[in-house]
Amino acid sequence: MIEVKSLSKQFGTQIAVNDLTFKVDSGQFCVLVGTSGCGKSTMLRMLNRLIEPSQGQILIKGQDVTTLPPEQLRRRIGYVIQGVGLFPHRTIHQNIATVPKLLGWKKADIDARVVELLTLFKLDAATFAGKYPHQLSGGEQQRVGVARALAAKPELLLMDEPFGALDPLTRELLQDELLKIQQLLEITIIMVTHDLEEAIKMADVIAVMDKGELLQLDTPEVLLRHPKAGFVQELVGGTERPLRLLSTKQVSQIMSAQTAQPIGQLPTINANANLREAMALLIWEQVEQLQVVDAAGQIIGHVSMHELLQQGARA
Structure with a gap:
């Protein structure tokens, strides 16, 4: 200390x-x-x-x-x-x-x-x-x-x-x-x-x-x-604060567990990425959901635009 x-x-x-x-x-x-x-x-x-x-x-x-x-x-x-x-x-x-x-x-x-x-x-x-x-x-x-x-x-x-x-x-x-x-x-x-x-x-x-x-x-x-x-x-x-807040959490902290087969050709994001990076990828790819992968590339869950917006709204 x-x-x-x-x-x-x-x-x-x-x-x-x-x-x-x-x-x-x-x-x-x-x-x-x-x-x-x-x-x-x-x-x-x-x-x-x-x-x-x-x-x-x-x-x-x-x-x-x-x-x-x-x-x-x-x-x-x-x-x-x-x-x-x-x-x-x-x-x-x-x-x-x-x-x-x-x-x-x-x-x-x-x-x-x-x-x-x-x-x-x-x-x-x-x-x-x-x-x-x-x-x-x-x-x-x-x-x-x-x-x-x-x-x-x-x-x-x-x-x-x-x-x-x-x-x-x-x-x-x-x-x-x-x-x-x-x-x-x-x-x-x-x-x-x-x-x-x-x-x-x-x-x-x-x-x-x-x-x-x-x-x-x-x-x-x-x-x-x-x-x-x-x-x-x-x-x-002021207006940047919600976006900065997204940088304080990782995708793994809010993702939903993977319970079904991979969804089509949805883009993937690493579980260690922050929520701001996930938001940017969702906007870039023009999709509502991303598949989350671990370090080995295995799909372990998914994260949606709705979930991200909920995080930002708490600022």
């Missing part, structure tokens, strides 16, 4: 973060959103003491972070930034091995961890381990950046606009990969983004900040259904 108590940061006469108090449970994916300059990145960097707070307390699993030397603390916390920050003159293997090597891991254990992480991020170890960062695409570099942050099995992963510089397709693929890996490893993640759509897709809880203050911390669904008046309400949108 990450616990922040009355945390503030002042630069000269400017207050960057003002009296923040919140908790993030172990294994949760928390996303900080807000406009540029609202204090999101400052908040994130105080968690690993890249920036020291002016006042307040940060506890990780009950331990005050100020009781540890900064270097020791940072080796327990993975950190990923938008620019990746890979060492240009080190191979991919050497980049990922950086923290385990500093911690004194055995060479065999380091080698095995590098292969494990490259495989996890769908990068063939035989092909990529010996390459240098400039030989990789932007998306591949970002995968390696996250792999390096996870190399020493940290208890917390901090991410500052990790996908902001990527093209939309690569960004979506990496978002999907990160969600699968987060669920597999059950690691706590705190991520900064300015993109509300990304926050809704990725987060278990969203923290909305403005002018250095925390305005609301809730699940995506609660945030969209019950935004606080003022900035939060403006952020989540």
Whole structure:
């Protein structure tokens, strides 16, 4: 669990973060959103003491972070930034091995961890381990950046606009990969983004900040259904809110069980797709119903336009 108590940061006469108090449970994916300059990145960097707070307390699993030397603390916390920050003159293997090597891991254990992480991020170890960062695409570099942050099995992963510089397709693929890996490893993640759509897709809880203050911390669904008046309400949108709400649920959560043979040539959608994607496919295909398939492509149910409209109407 990450616990922040009355945390503030002042630069000269400017207050960057003002009296923040919140908790993030172990294994949760928390996303900080807000406009540029609202204090999101400052908040994130105080968690690993890249920036020291002016006042307040940060506890990780009950331990005050100020009781540890900064270097020791940072080796327990993975950190990923938008620019990746890979060492240009080190191979991919050497980049990922950086923290385990500093911690004194055995060479065999380091080698095995590098292969494990490259495989996890769908990068063939035989092909990529010996390459240098400039030989990789932007998306591949970002995968390696996250792999390096996870190399020493940290208890917390901090991410500052990790996908902001990527093209939309690569960004979506990496978002999907990160969600699968987060669920597999059950690691706590705190991520900064300015993109509300990304926050809704990725987060278990969203923290909305403005002018250095925390305005609301809730699940995506609660945030969209019950935004606080003022900035939060403006952020989540008016007419867009029902569509955004559809993004908070998967098709598997509302589908009807398959009780009969497949219905003609109806289009199919994966059970893990969100309801907004299902709505788009229904409109594109001009049908009233989709067949739902599992990861193996087996039909397990169906979802209708009527069911989707009922979900959106609850906003």
